[in-house]
Amino acid sequence: MKKTVKKEDIKIAILRIEGTNCEQESYDAFKRLGAQPEFVHLKQLLNIDCKKNERRDIFQYQCIMIPGGFSAGDYIRAGAIFAARIKSKLQKKLIEFVKQEYPILGICNGFQVLIELGLLPGIDEIMSPVPKACLNINDSNRFECRPTLLKHENKGKCVFTSMIPKNDIRLIPSAHAEGKLLFPLDKQIEYIERMEENDQIVFKYVDPNGNYAGYPWNPNGSISNIAGICNYIGNVFGMMPHPERSFYKYQHPEWTKEGLNSNIGDGQAVFTSVLKYICRRF
Amino acid sequence: MFEVQIKIGLKKGISDPEGANTLKALHLLGFNTVKEVKTIRIIDLIIDEKNRDTVKKKVDEMCQRLLTNPVIHTYEINFKEQQDKGKMI
Numbered sequence: 263m264k265k266t267v268k269k270e271d272i273k274i275a276i277l278r279i280e281g282t283n284c285e286q287e288s289y290d291a292f293k294r295l296g297a298q299p300e301f302v303h304l305k306q307l308l309n310i311d312c313k314k315n316e317r318r319d320i321f322q323y324q325c326i327m328i329p330g331g332f333s334a335g336d337y338i339r340a341g342a343i344f345a346a347r348i349k350s351k352l353q354k355k356l357i358e359f360v361k362q363e364y365p366i367l368g369i370c371n372g373f374q375v376l377i378e379l380g381l382l383p384g385i386d387e388i389m390s391p392v393p394k395a396c397l398n399i400n401d402s403n404r405f406e407c408r409p410t411l412l413k414h415e416n417k418g419k420c421v422f423t424s425m426i427p428k429n430d431i432r433l434i435p436s437a438h439a440e441g442k443l444l445f446p447l448d449k450q451i452e453y454i455e456r457m458e459e460n461d462q463i464v465f466k467y468v469d470p471n472g473n474y475a476g477y478p479w480n481p482n483g484s485i486s487n488i489a490g491i492c493n494y495i496g497n498v499f500g501m502m503p504h505p506e507r508s509f510y511k512y513q514h515p516e517w518t519k520e521g522l523n524s525n526i527g528d529g530q531a532v533f534t535s536v537l538k539y540i541c542r543r544f
Numbered sequence: 545m546f547e548v549q550i551k552i553g554l555k556k557g558i559s560d561p562e563g564a565n566t567l568k569a570l571h572l573l574g575f576n577t578v579k580e581v582k583t584i585r586i587i588d589l590i591i592d593e594k595n596r597d598t599v600k601k602k603v604d605e606m607c608q609r610l611l612t613n614p615v616i617h618t619y620e621i622n623f624k625e626q627q628d629k630g631k632m633i
Binding site: 338360402403444 | 555557558559561562564565572608609610611613614615
């Protein structure tokens, strides 16, 4: 008989290094839903400068989350140093983790790390040796920080959005300076077509009528208005906006006008979806 | 010992918001003859190796594995000067 994991037994590693700064709200999101998140410093996985009882292995967890922030001061490029440190020792384990269909989430800086790691876009391989996409400086050359509207485009591949109906529009805040998704210029159309075929496009920036509008609705100039993508398996997911910042309805800027009919914020489903997936899959 | 300079630029067709913004500010300051601003990044390395080809190969690998993102960047590796064998810089 297949064993199933109970929600309260699900362990999530909230991975951090110096400069990570969204780990608390990411931890809280999973904790409030009854799971067992744990702050894990990358050194604990690399076995560097830590005591024996602090050492961890990624297979002690059913999910890894890389939260937002400015890891390593965004030096070189946002997320590049975090990714290089992960790759230095954990590459094989990480590939195995993804192969076994355990989920990995990257939000904002975490998304940048997943791109630099080569785990995303993950069109036909689990991890590419060099990045195949880039989250470049916003077209405005500014840090764009405000609520953004996201249309859910995924047809069911992404394990982090299974509880969000297709075409649903969600209000989730963005806060980034480097969020413009780019593919190699000579392969942009090919990549997007293949990602659409694979059902890898998850969220797109829209205006209040659901149109794929330009700035300011698309805060960074991202190609095809893309805000979030998953790999071809559907278990590695990255998005620029912050679902952990709209966990409760009262975190929405207009909740006083709309009332608190429900206390569930628009971003909460990202966390409930993955917990449901883990319970069902493992 | 080798001193190497890496010049990292943006590929043709990749927008350069930092350059565009700087151009706008320069125009506001009255420098109207400036027609284009491109931003580049320079990284200097001092490498303790004996063989120039090994250095070239290693720096190339550094660029591909960390210092650049091949989707948007071009890079150029230049040897600044070669020091005497064993002499500290």
